Amino acid sequence: MTTTTSSSGTAAEQPSEKRDWVALEHKYYQSTFKRNLVMERGEGARVWDANGKEYLDLVAGIATNVLGHAHPNVVRAIQEQATKLIHVSNLYINERQVELAEQLYNLSGGMRSFFSNSGAEANEGAIKLARKYGRLHRNGAFGIISMERSFHGRTLATTAATGQKKYQDTWLPLPEGFKQVPFNDLDAVKAATDNNTIAVLVEAVQGEGGIYPATTEYLQGLRAWCDEQDLILICDEVQAGMGRTGKFFSWENMEVRPDITTMAKGLAGGVPIGAMLAGERADIFEPGDHGTTFGGNPIACAAGVATIRTILDEHLIEHADDMGEYLEGRLQELRSRHSSIITGQRGLGLMRAFDLADPKANDIMDRALERGLLITNAGPSTIRFVPPLIIERSDVDEAMEKIDASLAAL
Numbered sequence: 486m487t488t489t490t491s492s493s494g495t496a497a498e499q500p501s502e503k504r505d506w507v508a509l510e511h512k513y514y515q516s517t518f519k520r521n522l523v524m525e526r527g528e529g530a531r532v533w534d535a536n537g538k539e540y541l542d543l544v545a546g547i548a549t550n551v552l553g554h555a556h557p558n559v560v561r562a563i564q565e566q567a568t569k570l571i572h573v574s575n576l577y578i579n580e581r582q583v584e585l586a587e588q589l590y591n592l593s594g595g596m597r598s599f600f601s602n603s604g605a606e607a608n609e610g611a612i613k614l615a616r617k618y619g620r621l622h623r624n625g626a627f628g629i630i631s632m633e634r635s636f637h638g639r640t641l642a643t644t645a646a647t648g649q650k651k652y653q654d655t656w657l658p659l660p661e662g663f664k665q666v667p668f669n670d671l672d673a674v675k676a677a678t679d680n681n682t683i684a685v686l687v688e689a690v691q692g693e694g695g696i697y698p699a700t701t702e703y704l705q706g707l708r709a710w711c712d713e714q715d716l717i718l719i720c721d722e723v724q725a726g727m728g729r730t731g732k733f734f735s736w737e738n739m740e741v742r743p744d745i746t747t748m749a750k751g752l753a754g755g756v757p758i759g760a761m762l763a764g765e766r767a768d769i770f771e772p773g774d775h776g777t778t779f780g781g782n783p784i785a786c787a788a789g790v791a792t793i794r795t796i797l798d799e800h801l802i803e804h805a806d807d808m809g810e811y812l813e814g815r816l817q818e819l820r821s822r823h824s825s826i827i828t829g830q831r832g833l834g835l836m837r838a839f840d841l842a843d844p845k846a847n848d849i850m851d852r853a854l855e856r857g858l859l860i861t862n863a864g865p866s867t868i869r870f871v872p873p874l875i876i877e878r879s880d881v882d883e884a885m886e887k888i889d890a891s892l893a894a895l
């Protein structure tokens with residue numbers, strides 16, 4: 486096919502000819518993602534591909550579309566804001582940004598926000614804030630202890646904080662000052678603490694690492710250790726936050742309050758955003774310390790305000806808790822029917838996983854896809870569920886039937 490390029494930079498419109506998006510993606514997009522499915526639209530917990538095939542979506546943009554697709558409240562908020570002010574920079578106050586910060590302040594018991602565009606960036610902000618605390622109060626200490634199997638992002642510093650070698654090896658040398666210790670092991674954190682340590686960074690429920698909740702004893706132990714040693718406790722809520730675990734913040738399950746918490750993914754219902762929240766002790770940024778062009782942009786914040794309002798008005802945190810319990814029960818049944826394939830399960834709320842005897846997660850995902858179900862993995866031997874908070878029992882039942890058939894066909 487010969488294409489003429491229009492002034493817009495895209496091939497001239499040829500309505501009668503269907504474009505081969507897969508081939509075009511391979512030609513024009515860098516090879517960072519292995520993908521062959523073209524998604525076209527979504528509504529609620531359903532998405533449709535470019536051929537019109539329908540899928541039940543239990544991936545939700547990887548724990549991001551917390552209200553499902555095209556939620557009318559989010560759509561309306563974006564539309565209304567777009568006609569008023571799309572962008573204004575952080576040289577000026579924008580009302581939606583303050584409203585979103587106010588909601589988070591009230592939900593977190595008094596933490597103030599800084600908005601960015603992604604989870605990695607939110608964590609970068611947390612790392613910088615901890616380092617500033619070290620410079621002001623601890624003779625320049627800058628070391629951060631994070632956990633094995635953790636995931637904190639793809640920038641160099643957050644890669645250094647991520648406790649999975651496969652994400653680190655290619656990028657050595659990484660920024661200094663990061664070390665990882667086993668998760669749910671308080672003594673390991675204590676043993677790793679030295680004069681240079683300034684912060685402990687932890688997910689209350691590890692997401693990418695395979696959906697491992699922290700024990701209450703562990704998280705409370707970390708809180709007490711940080712208080713005793715004058716360390717900053719940072720909880721990465723990027724995946725586990727926004728009500729998914731049956732509490733707005735996953736650390737509320739363990740009755741712990743960190744000094745800093747980071748958010749992203751579901752915060753604006755699918756519009757890019759990140760947030761770094763600091764409690765009084767760590768709230769020490771001054772003008773000029775940190776910044777961003779897009780972070781806290783009016784569109785993202787309008788979507789965020791609408792998302793949080795909807796979660797609260799529609800009692801979706803309680804709903805996530807109920808649905809999580811139901812999903813857990815149905816997974817248990819699935820496990821007893823396929824006990825030679827499924828070896829374990831775990832999770833909290835609507836953050837669940839089951840382990841496989843063999844590294845067949847990709848096979849199972851492919852078979853589920855054929856049957857019109859989107860699920861994802863966490864490594865080669867773990868199937869992960871991070872559905873939208875709006876799913877209903879009938880969706881869970883449909884998903885279980887499709888997984889049952891996929892496992893039977895292995």
Ligand SMILES: Cc1ncc(COP(=O)(O)O)c(C=O)c1O
Binds near residue numbers: 637638688750
């Ligand atoms: C716990 C956690 N932190 C940070 C990140 C990075 O977020 P982003 O991809 O928005 O940079 C992720 C992404 O999966 C995550 O799960």
